[in-house]
Amino acid sequence: MRLGITGGKGGTGKSTVATALAIELAKKNKVLLIDADADCPNDHLILSIKRKKANDVFQLIPKWNLKKCIKCGKCSFVCKQHAIVFVKGNYPIFIPEQCNGCKACMFACPEKAIKKDKKKIGSVYYGKKENISFVSGELDPNQPSSEFIVSSVNNYVKSKQDKYDFVIIDTAAGTHCDVISALKECDFAFAVTEPTPLGEHDLKLILQLLKILKIPCFVILNKADVGDKNLIKKTANKFKTKIIAEIPYKKSILNAYSKGEPIKDKKIKQIADFLIKKFHD
Numbered sequence: 001m002r003l004g005i006t007g008g009k010g011g012t013g014k015s016t017v018a019t020a021l022a023i024e025l026a027k028k029n030k031v032l033l034i035d036a037d038a039d040c041p042n043d044h045l046i047l048s049i050k051r052k053k054a055n056d057v058f059q060l061i062p063k064w065n066l067k068k069c070i071k072c073g074k075c076s077f078v079c080k081q082h083a084i085v086f087v088k089g090n091y092p093i094f095i096p097e098q099c100n101g102c103k104a105c106m107f108a109c110p111e112k113a114i115k116k117d118k119k120k121i122g123s124v125y126y127g128k129k130e131n132i133s134f135v136s137g138e139l140d141p142n143q144p145s146s147e148f149i150v151s152s153v154n155n156y157v158k159s160k161q162d163k164y165d166f167v168i169i170d171t172a173a174g175t176h177c178d179v180i181s182a183l184k185e186c187d188f189a190f191a192v193t194e195p196t197p198l199g200e201h202d203l204k205l206i207l208q209l210l211k212i213l214k215i216p217c218f219v220i221l222n223k224a225d226v227g228d229k230n231l232i233k234k235t236a237n238k239f240k241t242k243i244i245a246e247i248p249y250k251k252s253i254l255n256a257y258s259k260g261e262p263i264k265d266k267k268i269k270q271i272a273d274f275l276i277k278k279f280h281d
């Protein structure tokens with residue numbers, strides 16, 4: 001079973017839930033935990049896993065042959081990333097940090113002056129902690145496309161994931177391409193949120209995305225006793241789902257969080273029991 005732990009808003013506790021759930025499920029099952037928050041992976045820190053590099057990830061970038069360039073500016077005109085600066089009468093100037101490898105400039109160049117090159121944008125890592133196998137992707141600083149890293153992570157686990165009972169994917173926040181790429185092929189998802197107007201706003205976005213992707217989901221309400229729970233209940237109802245667990249805002253959880261340790265809470269066990277039942281149904 002492939003599970004997405006996601007949520008529109010950052011800082012709601014996705015990694016906290018994903019790591020705690022991995023520990024609980026791994027007591028009696030084979031678990032693969034994937035940290036797909038390539039901009040800011042931190043599950044390995046919570047679980048104290050020493051990661052090893054599996055492979056580097058490269059992205060296509062353009063390379064100019066200025067001998068062929070007639071200074072028409074078409075490459076700059078089609079670049080939606082603003083990675084090519086063009087001033088009339090001059091050669092185009094390339095800003096590699098902005099480029100997402102879409103190839104539009106190569107197609108647009110009438111003189112075939114642009115060829116393919118590549119740049120390193122990040123790496124895929126693996127590790128293990130007791131019964132939990134672990135994979136994470138990490139984008140290098142100053143690189144724009146975490147989606148490539150998530151795709152690379154997906155490729156890395158493709159041939160391996162079938163041997164696990166549960167594959168847990170901790171996604172990035174938001175509803176961007178990297179989140180879509182991480183949620184792809186999930187059988188089930190949990191949207192982690194908190195009872196605040198911002199939490200409710202971003203919950204709507206992620207529930208909308210999950211609806212489009214046709215992934216069944218439940219809501220996990222973190223910091224449940226701070227703020228207005230009804231706000232989240234109403235939104236969950238609107239999307240024909242419900243809050244499956246409410247994680248309280250309590251000292252023991254905050255202590256674990258501040259030490260960078262996995263949380264222990266009976267609500268996590270309830271979610272794990274629910275998943276195990278679903279897995280065996």
Ligand code: SF4
Pocket residue numbers: 061062078079080081082083084098099100101102103104105106
């Ligand atoms: S590959 Fe795409 S993003 Fe990169 S410079 Fe060309 S048009 Fe711009």
Ligand code: SF4
Pocket residue numbers: 064068069070071072073074075076092108109110111112113114
């Ligand atoms: S489209 Fe080709 S010919 Fe025109 S400015 Fe760009 S590289 Fe030069």
